[in-house]
Amino acid sequence: MSLHVDVRKRLDSFTLDVSFTAGKGITSLLGASGCGKSMTLKFIAGIEKPDEGRIELDGRVLFDSAAGINLPPQKRRVGYLFQNYALFPNMTVRQNILCGLNREKDRAVKETRLREMLRMMQLEGLEERKPAQLSGGQQQRTALARILVNDPQILLLDEPFSALDAHLRDSLKVEMRDLLERFGREVLMVTHDRNEAYNMSREIAVMDKGRLLTSKPTKELFADPGSIPAAVLTGCKNITAARRVDAHTVEVPEWGVRLETKQRVEERLCAVGIRAHYFNPAAQQNRFPVRFVEEMEEPFETIIQFRYAAQRGDSPAIWWRLAKDKKPPQFPGELGIAAANILLLYE
Numbered sequence: 001m002s003l004h005v006d007v008r009k010r011l012d013s014f015t016l017d018v019s020f021t022a023g024k025g026i027t028s029l030l031g032a033s034g035c036g037k038s039m040t041l042k043f044i045a046g047i048e049k050p051d052e053g054r055i056e057l058d059g060r061v062l063f064d065s066a067a068g069i070n071l072p073p074q075k076r077r078v079g080y081l082f083q084n085y086a087l088f089p090n091m092t093v094r095q096n097i098l099c100g101l102n103r104e105k106d107r108a109v110k111e112t113r114l115r116e117m118l119r120m121m122q123l124e125g126l127e128e129r130k131p132a133q134l135s136g137g138q139q140q141r142t143a144l145a146r147i148l149v150n151d152p153q154i155l156l157l158d159e160p161f162s163a164l165d166a167h168l169r170d171s172l173k174v175e176m177r178d179l180l181e182r183f184g185r186e187v188l189m190v191t192h193d194r195n196e197a198y199n200m201s202r203e204i205a206v207m208d209k210g211r212l213l214t215s216k217p218t219k220e221l222f223a224d225p226g227s228i229p230a231a232v233l234t235g236c237k238n239i240t241a242a243r244r245v246d247a248h249t250v251e252v253p254e255w256g257v258r259l260e261t262k263q264r265v266e267e268r269l270c271a272v273g274i275r276a277h278y279f280n281p282a283a284q285q286n287r288f289p290v291r292f293v294e295e296m297e298e299p300f301e302t303i304i305q306f307r308y309a310a311q312r313g314d315s316p317a318i319w320w321r322l323a324k325d326k327k328p329p330q331f332p333g334e335l336g337i338a339a340a341n342i343l344l345l346y347e
Helices: 037-045 093-101 107-120 136-148 166-183 194-200 218-223 228-233
Strands: 002-010 015-023 025-030 052-057 060-064 078-081 154-158 186-191 203-208 211-217 238-241 243-246 249-252 257-260 269-274 288-297 301-308 318-323 343-346
Touching (some): 002 037, 002 186, 015 025, 015 037, 015 203, 025 037, 025 194, 037 078, 093 107, 093 136, 107 136, 136 166, 166 194, 186 194, 203 218, 203 228, 211 218, 211 228, 228 269, 249 269
Parallel strands (some): 015 211, 025 203, 154 186
Antiparallel strands (some): 002 015, 002 052, 052 060, 203 211, 238 269, 243 249, 269 343, 288 301, 301 318
């Protein structure tokens, strides 16, 4: 089973132009607010219409501008979970879920499907409660049950944790991930939170200003984001312009250093990135003199800002992040970084 999307639409500030394939499991669209992520979901669901292109789900054409095909939302078999869940406030859990079966006429079938959803979503005993009487997690599960009861071929999640308090999110991520694995079909999730994308997804597609920059398996993307926007979205704190010296050496003018790389450097290199956790006083590769600038304390980690000895005065300090119990008794005179941890970034 798979989803193929290749669409374009002119918007106020940019042209949305995305092309990707999503297979079984959870795929995240990761990007800053306003980059076109939610609009892409609306194209798939049939809520919005692209100017041109094609959308195909499991071999079934949902939209094809050239062929004049544009199936209405109710015929697409697409489940869409909105940010605020869109539960009917005056209806009970039971009534909200049964709304997903409004086209089913057989009462016995409806009751069987309802009981299956209540059991799957751990909502048994809450059937007569209204949304205001439910916790955030229970509201989320009710909204999912209303969607899944209709047996969609794909589930679209638009910022599914944004309506929850911060302390609920971590536990509910695990809970939802388990539920979606039991769903067993394609899931496409929109988020601007890299931690959500990392925790939930098999694959991540990175979007920036209407363009899909790259799509990779989750761990592979974080190990090699490939572009400056993707590096920023995956949390890289230290990014600066660089140029190729040879196949495994780059020059970083702002920092006044040359770095050895494990990856082969292409001519079109424009920058390098180093994640704040990757610096190491014991590393022998890419080892240079450094001087302390400032320290910031977080609940469980320490951020130390430093500068290379030959670093340009007008360039930002570099971030080194480490667990509090790993903080050295005094700031080291030199820091190194493994060649494998130099991120090569391209246009």
